[in-house]
Amino acid sequence: MRPEPRPADDAAAIALANEAVSDVPALYSRLLQGVSALCGPDTRLVGITTGGAWLAERLHADLKMPGEPGVLSSALHRDDFAQRGLSAREPTRLAFDVNGADIIVIDDVLHTGRTIRAVVNELFDFGRPADVKLAVLIARNGRQLPIQADFAAAQVQLPASQSVALRRDDAGRLSVVIEARR
Amino acid sequence: MLYRRNPQLNKNGELVHLLSIEGLPASILRQVLDTAESFVSVSDREVKKVPLLRGRSVFNLFFENSTRTRTTFEIAAKRLSADVINLDIARSSASKGESLLDTIANLSAMAADIFVVRHSESGAPYLIAKHVAPHVHVINAGDGRHSHPTQGLLDMFTIRHYKKDFSNLTVAIVGDVLHSRVARSDIHALTTLGCAEVRVVGPKTLVPADLAQMGVRVCHTLAEGIRDCDVVIMLRLQNERMSGALLPSAQEFFMSFGLTREKLQLAKPDAIVMHPGPINRGVEIDSAVVDGAQSVILPQVTFGIAVRMAVMSLVAGNEATP
Numbered sequence: 001m002r003p004e005p006r007p008a009d010d011a012a013a014i015a016l017a018n019e020a021v022s023d024v025p026a027l028y029s030r031l032l033q034g035v036s037a038l039c040g041p042d043t044r045l046v047g048i049t050t051g052g053a054w055l056a057e058r059l060h061a062d063l064k065m066p067g068e069p070g071v072l073s074s075a076l077h078r079d080d081f082a083q084r085g086l087s088a089r090e091p092t093r094l095a096f097d098v099n100g101a102d103i104i105v106i107d108d109v110l111h112t113g114r115t116i117r118a119v120v121n122e123l124f125d126f127g128r129p130a131d132v133k134l135a136v137l138i139a140r141n142g143r144q145l146p147i148q149a150d151f152a153a154a155q156v157q158l159p160a161s162q163s164v165a166l167r168r169d170d171a172g173r174l175s176v177v178i179e180a181r182r
Numbered sequence: 183m184l185y186r187r188n189p190q191l192n193k194n195g196e197l198v199h200l201l202s203i204e205g206l207p208a209s210i211l212r213q214v215l216d217t218a219e220s221f222v223s224v225s226d227r228e229v230k231k232v233p234l235l236r237g238r239s240v241f242n243l244f245f246e247n248s249t250r251t252r253t254t255f256e257i258a259a260k261r262l263s264a265d266v267i268n269l270d271i272a273r274s275s276a277s278k279g280e281s282l283l284d285t286i287a288n289l290s291a292m293a294a295d296i297f298v299v300r301h302s303e304s305g306a307p308y309l310i311a312k313h314v315a316p317h318v319h320v321i322n323a324g325d326g327r328h329s330h331p332t333q334g335l336l337d338m339f340t341i342r343h344y345k346k347d348f349s350n351l352t353v354a355i356v357g358d359v360l361h362s363r364v365a366r367s368d369i370h371a372l373t374t375l376g377c378a379e380v381r382v383v384g385p386k387t388l389v390p391a392d393l394a395q396m397g398v399r400v401c402h403t404l405a406e407g408i409r410d411c412d413v414v415i416m417l418r419l420q421n422e423r424m425s426g427a428l429l430p431s432a433q434e435f436f437m438s439f440g441l442t443r444e445k446l447q448l449a450k451p452d453a454i455v456m457h458p459g460p461i462n463r464g465v466e467i468d469s470a471v472v473d474g475a476q477s478v479i480l481p482q483v484t485f486g487i488a489v490r491m492a493v494m495s496l497v498a499g500n501e502a503t504p
Contacts, residue, residue, distance in 0.1 A: 075220065076232035085196070085499025086234070091220035098228075125229040 010159045014178060017140075017156040021164070021176040027137055027153045028058070028174065034151035035059050035104060035135050043102045046070035048119055049090045051108030051166035054174065055137060059106065070094040072105065074118035098127030104150075108166035110136040113147035138176065140164055189311055196500040199311045199320040200493050202329040203370040211374055215339050217492035222485065224261055234495045235264035238295040242268045243285075244323070245301040250459060251323050251333075254483070255298045258490035264296070286310050290318060296494060297321070304328035316502040321493060327363055332493055333458050334367025336486040338375060340478055341413055343485065344454050348377045354401075354408045354449075356383040356439060357417030357466050360390060364458045365417055373397050383407030384439055387428040404439050408449045416441055416457045419466045432465050442468040446476065454478045 021027060035045070046069065047056025053071045060069040071093040075086060105119060116134060123129060139152035142160060158164065163181045168174055190199045190206065197210055224232055240259040244252050252268065259266045271285065280288075286297070296319045299307045304326030311320040324330040345351055353372055359365040359382045372380045373396070380398040382389050383406075394400050401407035408414055419435060429435055441455065455471055457479045463469045471477060 073220065076224075076234060081234055081495075081499055086217060086495050091223060121233075125227045125232070127228050 010161070013157055013159060014162060017158050017162075017164070018178055020154050020156050021138060021178070024174050024176055027176070028055075030153040031055065031135065031137055031151070032059060032062055034153060035106070036063060038104055038133050038135060038150060039063065040102050043104055044070060044096055046072050046094065046103055046105050046123070048105065048107045048115060049073045051137075051168075052106045053090070054166070054168050055108060056106040068095055070096070070103075072119040072122055074115045074122065077118035077121045079114055079118065092122055092126075094123075094126055098123060098129050101127075101129045102131045103129050104133045104135055107134070107136045108138065109164050110134070110139045110147075110149050110152065111142050111164075113143050113145035116147045117145055137166065138164055189308060192500060192503040194500075194503070197493075197496055198500045198502040199307075199322075200331050200497060201307050201311060201320065201322045203331045203334045203367045203374070204329070206374065208374050208376070211335065211338065211371060214335055214489065214492050214496060215342060217496060218335075218339050218485070218488040221261075221488040221491040221495075224491070225484075225487070231261055231263055233263045235259065235262040235295075235498055238264045238498060239293060240264045240266050240296045240298060240494065241289055241294045242266065242298045242323075243271055243289070243300070244269070245271045245299070245306070246324070247272065248300055248324065250483075251300065252298075254486045255321075255323060255332075255490055258487050258494060259296075259298075261487070262491055262495055264494070267294075282306065282309065283313055286313060290314060294318060296498060298323050300324045302326055319494075319497040319502075321497065324363055327361055328366065330363040330367050330458075332486070332490050333364050334371045335493065336482060336489040337364075337368050337415065337456060337458070338371045339485045339489050340456060340482045341454075343481070344478060345412055348372065348375045351377050351413060352379040352381065352411040353377055353413040353415065354381045354383050354411045355398075355415045355417065356404065356407060356441065358388045358419055359384055359393060359417065360388045361420060362417045365415075368415060369396050369398055379411075381407050381411065385429070385435075404441070404445055405448055408441075408445065408453075411449050412453055414441065414446070414449055414453060414455050416455065416467050418458065418460060419462055421462075432462075436465055440464070440466055440468060441471050443470050443474065446471055446474075452476075456482055459483070 045056045045060050047053035056069040073092045133150040135151040136149045138154045139149050140156045140158055161181055162178055165177050167177055188205045190201050192198050242252050242255055256266050298321045300323040306325050307320050307322040322329055322331055355365050369380055381401050382393050382398050383401045391400050455477045461472055
């Protein structure tokens with residue numbers, strides 16, 4: 001059996017993670033550079049609701065890409081539907097032909113990998129893309145599937161009791177919140 | 183005081199069965215409508231199927247015939263990847279003398295997850311819901327004169343789609359309101375969602391004055407009923423009522439309450455016309471109106487699939503609690 005983590009270690013890990021994500025504008029510019037490096041001439045950005053979609057919107061504008069960024073919802077492909085039921089949020093919106101497209105999926109936090117599994121299935125319901133990459137603002141430990149990001153602006157290690165989330169206030173300012181899971 | 187929870191909700195207030203719109207809070211109705219929005223586009227995808235109900239079984243129990251309602255439930259369940267079993271109960275066990283609850287017990291033993299029930303007796307789906315296991319869900323697809331909640335919800339979805347908001351709307355429900363479970367479900371849904379004015383329109387024999395207790399305005403002429411309204415919901419004139427003394431003749435009904443192009447001009451210019459089907463052209467509604475620009479009768483059918491997908495996936499995700 002795995003020994004209980006000592007609280008001092010947890011506190012230190014949380015402090016370190018908080019430091020790594022405290023400067024959100026700096027994190028975002030790193031993400032912008034990373035995504036820009038992954039982009040080809042006809043790349044499309046697609047953000048996962050809701051945090052990923054906020055980021056994709058901003059990246060799309062900053063990279064001066066044509067059209068509008070896509071939005072992907074994991075709701076219809078979630079594997080925890082039987083436990084959690086259905087969450088009706090913003091539905092998937094892809095205003096381009098997915099067949100043969102080069103796509104970068106954007107998300108705020110990569111954790112278990114289950115959301116990515118779900119949205120990749122969602123994406124394939126619309127067609128067969130040529131290439132799909134994943135760029136995230138924060139990759140944290142706790143993967144439960146063989147899924148990794150092609151680019152992560154920050155890597156953090158956190159105890160399982162903690163959650164990381166991107167928030168957006170009314171003025172559109174982004175912040176990252178690390179807190180105990182409810 | 184004896185407090186009894188609405189049998190459709192679990193103790194967290196989540197929908198576990200859909201039996202009637204009566205008694206459901208506006209938040210649940212909006213949740214169904216919002217969820218249905220995300221299902222409308224599923225039929226535009228290359229893969230017209232999502233895996234939410236994969237591995238679950240939906241039993242369509244139609245004790246009363248209804249090809250259209252059964253078909254839309256079947257399509258909805260299949261788009262959610264459920265296995266669908268259609269049982270024409272009217273022609274099988276019940277005719278051999280098996281009781282309703284015995285039929286349900288037998289089908290539950292075949293691992294049913296959702297029962298979609300159409301029955302000529304009001305309240306039959308309630309009885310079934312009371313006796314099924316906690317993980318089994320019941321959806322009322324029309325019971326007697328009582329209720330047809332998915333039709334009510336798809337009507338609300340259609341109205342919201344075209345009119346956005348209920349708070350400034352005047353909606354007229356025209357025809358045989360007395361015998362119509364659709365009318366009853368629509369009235370409950372519209373008043374719950376805060377519709378400004380609901381009118382029921384028809385002859386005194388089919389629209390009794392005591393309907394006003396439901397919070398609606400009773401009108402006995404079509405002109406009064408549809409003047410300046412935003413939505414006209416026409417009801418099917420059930421032929422079987424003709425034999426009673428309730429109506430003189432179909433022709434006379436059409437003269438007084440049939441919706442024609444000329445009469446529709448009394449409503450607002452952008453008013454929409456709805457009908458739950460099947461339509462009797464020339465009895466309650468003129469062909470020119472059915473096929474006209476203001477008719478949204480066919481979109482209603484399409485939205486019905488998304489709404490039924492929403493209802494099935496919502497109830498399937500919620501567990502009943504004691």
